[in-house]
Amino acid sequence: MSLDSKTNPQPTAATDIEAVSRQLAALREDMSQLAETVSGIAGRRGSRMAADIAEGFDEAKHYAESKGRSAEAQLEESVAAHPLMTIGFAAIAGFLVGALSRR
Numbered sequence: 001m002s003l004d005s006k007t008n009p010q011p012t013a014a015t016d017i018e019a020v021s022r023q024l025a026a027l028r029e030d031m032s033q034l035a036e037t038v039s040g041i042a043g044r045r046g047s048r049m050a051a052d053i054a055e056g057f058d059e060a061k062h063y064a065e066s067k068g069r070s071a072e073a074q075l076e077e078s079v080a081a082h083p084l085m086t087i088g089f090a091a092i093a094g095f096l097v098g099a100l101s102r103r
Contacts, residue, residue: 079086
């Protein structure tokens with residue numbers, strides 16, 4: 001029996017090499033599937049992140065528009081309530097711009 005194990009070392013090594021080759025092929029396939037899965041997850045998260053950023057920009061735009069309209073309405077109310085004071089401020093601003101542009 002010990003004679004058989006000494007005379008047949010080659011089939012055991014070949015079998016081991018084949019087993020390792022199969023395991024490496026399976027590992028390559030698993031790595032490929034894992035890469036595809038990670039890529040898909042990253043793509044979905046990237047899409048969600050882009051959508052969140054776009055939504056944030058839309059909210060900021062609407063906020064700025066509403067604040068701008070509010071400030072415009074307050075300015076119109078102030079001008080309507082104090083027309084002479086508004087004319088005085090405009091005249092002073094005009095004189096200051098004229099004085100600074102002469103230099």
